[in-house]
Amino acid sequence: MSIVRRFLAVALVLLLVAPAAQAQTHVISKADLAKAVAGRVHQDQADRAALVSLLQRDAVRTIAKKAGLSVDKAAAAVSLLQGDDLRELASRARQVENDLAGGASTVVISTTTVIIVLLIVILLVLIAD
Numbered sequence: 001m002s003i004v005r006r007f008l009a010v011a012l013v014l015l016l017v018a019p020a021a022q023a024q025t026h027v028i029s030k031a032d033l034a035k036a037v038a039g040r041v042h043q044d045q046a047d048r049a050a051l052v053s054l055l056q057r058d059a060v061r062t063i064a065k066k067a068g069l070s071v072d073k074a075a076a077a078v079s080l081l082q083g084d085d086l087r088e089l090a091s092r093a094r095q096v097e098n099d100l101a102g103g104a105s106t107v108v109i110s111t112t113t114v115i116i117v118l119l120i121v122i123l124l125v126l127i128a129d
Contacts, residue, residue: 047090074124
């Protein structure tokens, strides 16, 4: 009877330990997770750099000054942006950069570009407050 009890005790312990051991398996490896996090951090830094680069352009500073907005406040607010807001504003900033850079020796700023620049600056100023 002692052997049966020991066998049942060992079987019970194995049944209790087996699910806990299986719970340690992960769907994604730690290396893949670290790589994904590093990629997101890199993308966020690139997005912030795109916004700061746009805000440093003379044309943007001139437009903001005429509208009575502080580009310095907006630049400071860039570090506060996260997630979808950061990605959306960076996308628009890149679009404006492309419009402004266009390869021409003179830059003609379209109404759409001016509106986008003003929206970016206003959103950043609001975030800073």
